[in-house]
Structure formats: structure tokens, C-alpha cells
Amino acid sequence: MILNKFLANLESQEIWDICIIGGGATGLGAALDAASRGLKTVLFEQHDFAKGTSSRSTKLVHGGVRYLQQGNIKLVFEALRERGLLLKNAPHLVHNQKFIVPNYKWWEKSFYGIGLKIYDKMAGELGLGSSELLSTKSTLKLIPTLDPKDLRGGVLYHDGQFDDARLAINIAQTAAKKGATVLNYFQVIKLNKIKGKISGVEVCDQNTGRIYQIKSRCVINATGVFTDSIMKMDDKKHKNIITPSQGIHLVVDGEFLNGETAIMVPRTDDGRVLFAVPWHNKVVLGTTDTPIETISTEPIALKEEIAFILKHIGRYLTKQPQPSDIKSIFAGLRPLVKGNSDTTAALSRDHLITISKSAMITVTGGKWTTYRKMAEDTIDIALSNTQIIAKTCVTKTLKLVGSDKPQFSADIEFISESELEKLIQKSIKEEMCQTVEDFLARRTRQLFLDAKIAILKAPFVATIMANELNKDKEWVNSQISDFNNIAKNYLPNLD
Numbered sequence: 001m002i003l004n005k006f007l008a009n010l011e012s013q014e015i016w017d018i019c020i021i022g023g024g025a026t027g028l029g030a031a032l033d034a035a036s037r038g039l040k041t042v043l044f045e046q047h048d049f050a051k052g053t054s055s056r057s058t059k060l061v062h063g064g065v066r067y068l069q070q071g072n073i074k075l076v077f078e079a080l081r082e083r084g085l086l087l088k089n090a091p092h093l094v095h096n097q098k099f100i101v102p103n104y105k106w107w108e109k110s111f112y113g114i115g116l117k118i119y120d121k122m123a124g125e126l127g128l129g130s131s132e133l134l135s136t137k138s139t140l141k142l143i144p145t146l147d148p149k150d151l152r153g154g155v156l157y158h159d160g161q162f163d164d165a166r167l168a169i170n171i172a173q174t175a176a177k178k179g180a181t182v183l184n185y186f187q188v189i190k191l192n193k194i195k196g197k198i199s200g201v202e203v204c205d206q207n208t209g210r211i212y213q214i215k216s217r218c219v220i221n222a223t224g225v226f227t228d229s230i231m232k233m234d235d236k237k238h239k240n241i242i243t244p245s246q247g248i249h250l251v252v253d254g255e256f257l258n259g260e261t262a263i264m265v266p267r268t269d270d271g272r273v274l275f276a277v278p279w280h281n282k283v284v285l286g287t288t289d290t291p292i293e294t295i296s297t298e299p300i301a302l303k304e305e306i307a308f309i310l311k312h313i314g315r316y317l318t319k320q321p322q323p324s325d326i327k328s329i330f331a332g333l334r335p336l337v338k339g340n341s342d343t344t345a346a347l348s349r350d351h352l353i354t355i356s357k358s359a360m361i362t363v364t365g366g367k368w369t370t371y372r373k374m375a376e377d378t379i380d381i382a383l384s385n386t387q388i389i390a391k392t393c394v395t396k397t398l399k400l401v402g403s404d405k406p407q408f409s410a411d412i413e414f415i416s417e418s419e420l421e422k423l424i425q426k427s428i429k430e431e432m433c434q435t436v437e438d439f440l441a442r443r444t445r446q447l448f449l450d451a452k453i454a455i456l457k458a459p460f461v462a463t464i465m466a467n468e469l470n471k472d473k474e475w476v477n478s479q480i481s482d483f484n485n486i487a488k489n490y491l492p493n494l495d
């Protein structure tokens with residue numbers, strides 16, 4: 001991905017087939033789908049790729065055991081199929097993860113055992129392995145930190161785990177390889193119309209302040225929790241369709257699981273599931289489901305949410321994690337599509353595609369796991385709604401950029417300065433990394449793994465980036481200060 005080439009494309013391309021607003025999983029997936037069908041595609045992300053919800057997930061590529069409990073069979077089938085496809089197309093970022101549902105009550109083994117056998121069957125040929133009933137001894141062998149008191153064994157099952165922000169970057173790179181122009185730090189500020197129909201967008205380069213008028217045959221709104229703000233640009237009378245719900249995660253040291261198997265707690269006090277999953281030598285604990293009013297690109301975990309996770313996961317472990325054990329806290333906002341239910345946990349995770357009077361297409365809801373199918377459905381609808389001719393979707397078997405290479409280092413704590421310098425250079429040249437935060441939060445995952453280490457590394461990263469990007473000392477200082485302002489919210493308040 002080369003910024004200057006993309007900027008030149010903006011100047012030279014008279015009219016685009018597809019213009020996408022939003023560079024999270026949904027928008028990037030749509031860009032890849034469209035470009036790989038041969039469509040002239042441009043995508044604008046107001047911040048960095050995956051800065052929003054798409055870097056803040058639980059990192060599971062899953063059918064959703066919880067949706068099975070809720071009886072949402074269609075969603076589970078679709079997600080299990082997508083899980084299998086993603087494992088084939090991005091094997092460098094997605095892997096088969098073992099989970100155990102620990103059993104402390106007499107009925108749990110048969111209840112969850114049967115449910116997970118159904119889950120296995122639903123995955124069919126794309127299954128990741130059979131679920132198994134485990135004895136107490138075998139359960140403790142796989143998760144030695146589980147509280148052994150009253151433990152009656154467990155049920156083991158398989159799901160996928162991935163690195164969300166890295167996947168977003170690789171999808172952007174694959175879309176670019178197929179001819180798409182994908183720009184981060186470009187904000188759509190207005191929708192242009194001719195005779196009431198969308199004809200393009202007005203977009204502002206956040207680095208230079210320059211405004212571009214972009215003509216496009218079709219405009220797709222893929223802005224997650226910001227969906228309603230774009231829909232209001234289209235129609236002032238638009239009534240909100242998104243109910244944002246915050247979910248937070250705590251990251252603690254790997255010793256809290258002391259192995260490679262994750263814990264799935266099937267029912268918390270508020271009727272949700274909770275996970276403790278090994279990730280890049282740490283453990284991710286989460287999540288919560290808290291309705292919120294304010295939409296922000298840097299949502300902040302509430303004290304009650306942190307206490308909730310520590311309390312619930314602590315019930316299952318011999319050593320209960322304390323606030324001082326937290327290495328990083330990250331919060332994300334679910335773009336849930338409004339339903340009739342009062343609780344956000346029961347709102348649909350299914351995706352919704354709508355076409356407005358002006359012919360703007362909005363795609364929202366869904367989950368990371370189903371991003372490819374959401375994209376396929378969106379571009380199919382875009383084609384059927386316009387005169388654009390293109391081939392059918394090809395992404396089911398399309399290998400993503402990076403799938404033939406080892407993973408990018410997520411944790412940079414122990415890599416040498418010269419290695420780190422090379423990583424920074426690569427992320428600028430090939431991955432459109434523009435800020436210290438881009439590098440520490442999404443090109444690597446240091447901020448999400450250990451915020452203190454990320455803060456310590458920020459001055460070195462800023463200095464190397466300044467050399468590469470031809471920036472001065474003032475830029476270095478403001479980058480460090482901007483980063484520290486964000487990173488402090490990833491640390492627990494231990495007062």
C-alpha cells in the first residue's frame with residue numbers, strides 16, 4: 001500500500017464504481033470484495049484502519065456458542081462456515097483454539113456436552129475438531145490454574161482465534177493488490193447528490209486539510225457505531241438504528257492460564273458468556289455488555305466493568321487476578337442494530353443492509369467472523385441496485401496478503417532496537433502506518449498487550465518514524481504526548 005500512489009489515483013480517477021466510508025472489518029471487507037470483482041473501488045477511513053471496534057474485539061473467529069443458546073441457528077451456521085473459510089484464507093493470523101467449559105455443577109457436563117456436539121455437527125466439513133468430555137484430571141492438566149474445589153471435569157471444544165487489527169491491515173493490502181485505493185486519515189464530511197441521488201462524497205485529508213470531491217456510482221456506509229451520523233448526512237430526519245454497547249477486555253500475564261487452552265464461562269451473573277483466552281503470551285479476559293450514550297473512537301472502560309470481569313473470572317481460578325495484575329484495558333463499541341429488546345446483550349449480532357431513498361447503501365451489525373459474507377452480500381446488493389456489471393464474488397477462496405509469511409511481531413518488548421527499526425520502516429512503507437499510535441496499537445499490538453511497555457517504547461518509535469517520514473522534533477514530541485494521552489486509559493487506576 002503506497003500513500004502517494006493512492007493520492008495520485010484520487011486525482012486521476014474521474015468516477016469510481018464503489019466508494020466506501022469506513023475502514024474497519026466491514027468497510028475493508030467490502031473494498032476487497034468489490035476490487036476483486038474488478039470494480040474501481042475507493043475506501044476512506046477517518047482515522048487509522050481498524051481504529052474503531054475492529055481492533056477491540058475478543059479476537060475470536062467463532063460460530064458463537066452463545067447464539068446457539070439463544071437459538072439463532074442461521075447466524076451460527078453462517079459464522080461457522082466463515083470461520084472455516086477464514087482459517088484457510090488467513091492461516092498466518094487465525095488458528096484453532098481449544099476452549100474448556102469447566103463443570104462445577106452436576107448437570108453441566110451433559111448440558112454443555114450435548115450443546116457443543118450440536119455445534120461440532122453444524123460446522124460440518126469446516127469443523128476444527130470434535131468436542132470432548134474431560135475428567136477433572138484432564139481438565140486440570142490443560143488448565144492447571146482452574147480452581148480444583150468441586151470441579152467435576154469439563155467440556156473441551158474448538159473455535160478460532162485471530163489478531164483483529166493485523167487482519168484488517170492484511171485485508172486492506174489484499175484489496176490494494178486487487179486495485180483498490182484505500183486511504184486512512186481521510187474523513188468523509190459530506191455526501192454529494194444529483195437530483196436527490198448520491199453521486200459521491202466530499203472528503204477531507206486529515207493530514208493536509210485538503211478537500212477532495214469524489215464521484216462514485218455507488219456509496220457504501222460502513223461506519224460501525226458511526227452509521228447513524230452518516231445516515232443523518234443523507235437524511236436529516238433519519239432516526240437512529242444503532243444501539244451502541246460497550247465491551248471491555250483486561251489483559252493479564254500468561255501465568256493466569258499457564259497453558260494454551262482457554263476458559264469459556266457459559267453464564268455470568270448477567271446471563272452472558274465470559275472468556276479467558278491466551279493471546280500473544282498474555283491472557284485476554286472479557287467481555288462486558290454495557291449500553292452507552294456517547295460514541296467515541298477511544299471508549300474508556302468503566303470501573304464497574306473492570307470489577308465485573310475480575311470478580312467473575314476470579315471465581316474460576318486459584319489465583320484471582322487483581323487490578324495491579326492488569327497489563328492493558330481496552331474497550332470497544334458494538335454497533336448493534338436496534339430491536340425491541342431492552343437489553344443490549346439480546347440485540348441482534350446479525351448484519352443489516354439498507355438502501356436509502358438517495359441510493360446510499362448502509363451495512364452494519366454482524367461480527368468480525370462474518371465480515372467476508374457481509375461484504376459479499378453488500379456488493380451483490382450494490383450491483384443489483386446500479387447499472388454496474390461485475391463478476392460474482394471470488395473471496396471464498398482468496399488467500400490474503402501475508403498468508404504465506406510468518407506473523408508480524410505483536411509484542412515488541414524483547415526485540416532488539418535494530419529489529420524494531422526494521423519493523424517500523426516496513427509498517428510505514430507497506431502498511432500506511434502514520435503515527436506512533438498506529439504502530440504501537442495496530443501494526444504491533446503492544447498497547448493492547450502491555451500499555452506500560454508501549455509508553456516506554458513510544459519515544460524510540462517516534463524518533464525512528466520521524467527519520468523515515470522527514471518530520472521534526474516538534475512532531476516527535478507531539479506524537480509522544482498524543483500517544484501517552486491515549487495509553488494512560490489502557491492502564492488500571494490503582495488509587
Ligand SMILES: Cc1cc2nc3c(=O)[nH]c(=O)nc-3n(C[C@H](O)[C@H](O)[C@H](O)COP(=O)(O)OP(=O)(O)OC[C@H]3O[C@@H](n4cnc5c(N)ncnc54)[C@H](O)[C@@H]3O)c2cc1C
Nearest residue numbers: 022024025026046052053054058060188224247367368369
Ligand atoms: C467488545 C467486543 C468484542 C467483540 N468480539 C468479537 C469476536 O471475538 N469475534 C467477532 O467475530 N466479532 C467480535 N466483535 C464484533 C466485531 O468486532 C465488529 O462487528 C466489527 O469490528 C465491526 O466492524 P465495523 O467495520 O462495522 O466497525 P468499525 O471497526 O468501528 O469501523 C467503522 C469505521 O468507520 C470509520 N468512520 C466513521 N465515520 C467516518 C467518516 N465520516 N469518514 C471516514 N471514516 C469514518 C471509523 O473511524 C471506524 O474506523 C466484538 C465487538 C466488541 C465491541
